[in-house]
Amino acid sequence: MKGPENIRSRAVSFFTEIGEISYFALRFFREVFRPPFEFRELIRQCYNIGNRSLLLVCVTGFILGLVFTLQSRPTLMEFGAESWMPSMVSISIVREIGPVIIALICAGRIGSGIGAELGSMRVTEQIDAMEVSGTNPFKYLVVTRIVATTLMLPLLIVIGDTVALLGSAMVENLKGAVSYQLYFNEVFDALKYSDIVPATIKSFFFGFAIGLVGCYKGYYCSKGTVGVGEASNAAVVYTSMLLFVIDFIAVFVTDIFFEVQ
Amino acid sequence: MKEDRSIAPVLELRALKKSFGDNHVLKGFDLQLHEGEILVVMGKSGSGKSVMIKCLVGLMQADAGVIRIKGYNITELGQTELDILRTEIGFLFQGSALYDSMTVRENLEFPLRHHKEKLRITETNEQLVLEALENVGLAEAIDLMPAELSGGMKRRVALARALILKPRIILYDEPTTGLDPITSKEIIHLMRNIQKKYKTSALIITHDVDCARVIADRIILLVDGVNYIEGTYQELIRSDDPKVQAFFKT
Numbered sequence: 001m002k003g004p005e006n007i008r009s010r011a012v013s014f015f016t017e018i019g020e021i022s023y024f025a026l027r028f029f030r031e032v033f034r035p036p037f038e039f040r041e042l043i044r045q046c047y048n049i050g051n052r053s054l055l056l057v058c059v060t061g062f063i064l065g066l067v068f069t070l071q072s073r074p075t076l077m078e079f080g081a082e083s084w085m086p087s088m089v090s091i092s093i094v095r096e097i098g099p100v101i102i103a104l105i106c107a108g109r110i111g112s113g114i115g116a117e118l119g120s121m122r123v124t125e126q127i128d129a130m131e132v133s134g135t136n137p138f139k140y141l142v143v144t145r146i147v148a149t150t151l152m153l154p155l156l157i158v159i160g161d162t163v164a165l166l167g168s169a170m171v172e173n174l175k176g177a178v179s180y181q182l183y184f185n186e187v188f189d190a191l192k193y194s195d196i197v198p199a200t201i202k203s204f205f206f207g208f209a210i211g212l213v214g215c216y217k218g219y220y221c222s223k224g225t226v227g228v229g230e231a232s233n234a235a236v237v238y239t240s241m242l243l244f245v246i247d248f249i250a251v252f253v254t255d256i257f258f259e260v261q
Numbered sequence: 262m263k264e265d266r267s268i269a270p271v272l273e274l275r276a277l278k279k280s281f282g283d284n285h286v287l288k289g290f291d292l293q294l295h296e297g298e299i300l301v302v303m304g305k306s307g308s309g310k311s312v313m314i315k316c317l318v319g320l321m322q323a324d325a326g327v328i329r330i331k332g333y334n335i336t337e338l339g340q341t342e343l344d345i346l347r348t349e350i351g352f353l354f355q356g357s358a359l360y361d362s363m364t365v366r367e368n369l370e371f372p373l374r375h376h377k378e379k380l381r382i383t384e385t386n387e388q389l390v391l392e393a394l395e396n397v398g399l400a401e402a403i404d405l406m407p408a409e410l411s412g413g414m415k416r417r418v419a420l421a422r423a424l425i426l427k428p429r430i431i432l433y434d435e436p437t438t439g440l441d442p443i444t445s446k447e448i449i450h451l452m453r454n455i456q457k458k459y460k461t462s463a464l465i466i467t468h469d470v471d472c473a474r475v476i477a478d479r480i481i482l483l484v485d486g487v488n489y490i491e492g493t494y495q496e497l498i499r500s501d502d503p504k505v506q507a508f509f510k511t
Contacts, residue, residue, distance in 0.1 A: 126358050133372035135374070
C-alpha cells in the first residue's frame with residue numbers, strides 16, 4: 001500500500017504545482033498590461049539579466065562552436081564532405097543546439113538568481129513590506145523580471161549563436177584553411193528563414209519559462225534560509241525540464257508549419 | 262461598508278479566528294485602537310501576535326472575524342482600495358525588512374512612488390526623506406546600504422520608512438526584539454516622540470515588559486488565542502491571576 005500511496009501523493013503534488021504555476025502565469029498576464037508600469041525597474045532588470053549573463057553566454061557559445069566543429073570534422077573528412085561543415089554547423093547551432101544550451105546556461109545563471117533573490121526577500125519580509133506600503137510587489141518584482149527574461153533571452157541566444165559560429169569558423173580557418181568570408185558566405189547560403197524564425201520564437205518562450213519558474217519558486221519561498229536554497233535549486237531543475245518540453249513542442253509545431261510546405 | 266467614523270475606533274478586530282491545520286492560533290480575538298492611543302498586545306512567543314497583526318494589514322487571510330481600519334472592513338475592499346488604505350498605516354517589521362538592494366534614500370522613496378500625488382503631499386522626495394531621517398536621528402546615513410547599518414540603525418531607518426507617508430496609525434511588530442537594552446530604550450523613546458509629534462495611534466505587539474511599561478496607554482494580554490486580560494500596566498501588575506503574574510513578574 002505504501003508504494004501506490006506514495007505515487008498518488010507525488011502525482012497530486014505534481015499536478016497541484018502545475019496548477020499553481022499556471023495560476024501564477026495567468027496573474028502575470030493580468031498584471032502586465034495594467035498600469036502603473038514599472039519601466040525603471042524593467043530597464044534595471046534587463047541590464048542585470050542581459051549584461052551580466054553576456055560573458056558566460058559568449059564563452060559557452062565560443063567553446064560550443066569550437067568543440068562541435070573539431071569533433072565533427074574527422075567524420076565529415078572521412079566522407080569527403082568537409083565543405084558541408086559551415087552549413088551543418090550553422091543549421092545545428094541556430095536551430096537547436098544554440099538556443100537549448102544557452103537557455104540551459106541561463107536557467108542556471110538567471111533562474112537560480114531570481115529564485116534566490118525573491119526567496120530571500122520573502123523570508124526577510126521585504127515582499128510583505130512592499131505590500132503594506134501600498135505597492136504591488138507582484139508587479140514590481142515578478143512582472144519586471146519575467147518581461148526582462150522574455151526580452152533578453154532571444155538577444156543572448158542570437159549573440160551566443162554568432163559567437164559559436166565564430167568559434168567554428170576559427171577551427172575551419174586554422175585546420176582547413178577556409179577563409180572567414182567563405183565560411184560565413186556558406187553559413188548565410190545554408191540558413192533559411194524557416195531555420196531562424198522558429199528558433200527565435202522558441203527563445204522568447206525559453207526566456208518566459210526561466211523568468212516564470214524562477215519568480216514562482218522565489219515568490220512563494222518558505223522555511224527560512226533552507227527554503228531560499230531549495231527555491232534556487234528547484235528553479236533550475238524545473239526550468240531545465242520545462243525548457244525540454246517547450247523545445248519538443250516547438251520542434252513539433254515547426255515541423256507542421258515549415259517542413260510540410 | 263462605512264461606520265460612523267466620529268465615534269468608531271481607528272482600528273478594530275472582532276472575533277478574529279485563524280488556524281493552521283489543527284493549530285488554532287486565534288480563537289476569537291477582539292481589539293479596539295482609539296485615536297491617539299498606544300495599545301500594546303503582549304503574549305508569549307507563538308501566541309499568535311504576529312499572525313494577528315498580519316491579518317490586520319491583509320498580509321494573511323483570517324478564517325473568520327471582522328477587521329475594520331478607519332471604519333472600512335478590509336475584507337470587503339478591492340486591491341486598489343486596500344492599497345490606498347494601507348498608506349494610512351505605517352508598519353515596522355520585526356526584522357526591519359529594509360530592501361537590501363536599495364540605499365537608505367531609495368528605501369524611503371519607495372512608498373512615495375505611486376502614492377505621493379494621491380495623498381496630495383506637496384514636499385519634494387528629498388524633503389520628505391530628510392524629514393523622516395531627521396525624526397529618527399539618522400540623516401547622515403542617507404546614502405548607505407542596509408548592509409552597512411547596525412541592527413539599531415536598521416530599525417530606525419525602517420521606522421523612518423514607516424513614517425514617510427505620514428500615516429495615522431503605526432503598527433510595530435516586536436520593535437525591540439534582537440536589540441541590546443540601550444538601543445531598545447532608544448527605540449522606545451523614539452516611538453514615544455513620534456507619537457507625540459504626529460499624534461498617531463499605535464499598536465505594538467511585543468513580549469518586552471519594559472517596552473510595555475514605558476509606552477503603553479493600555480495593554481491586552483493574548484493567551485490561548487483570546488484576550489485574556491486588558492488594562493493599564495499598573496492594573497495588570499496588581500493582578501492576582503497566576504498567568505498574568507507569570508508574565509509580568511519574571
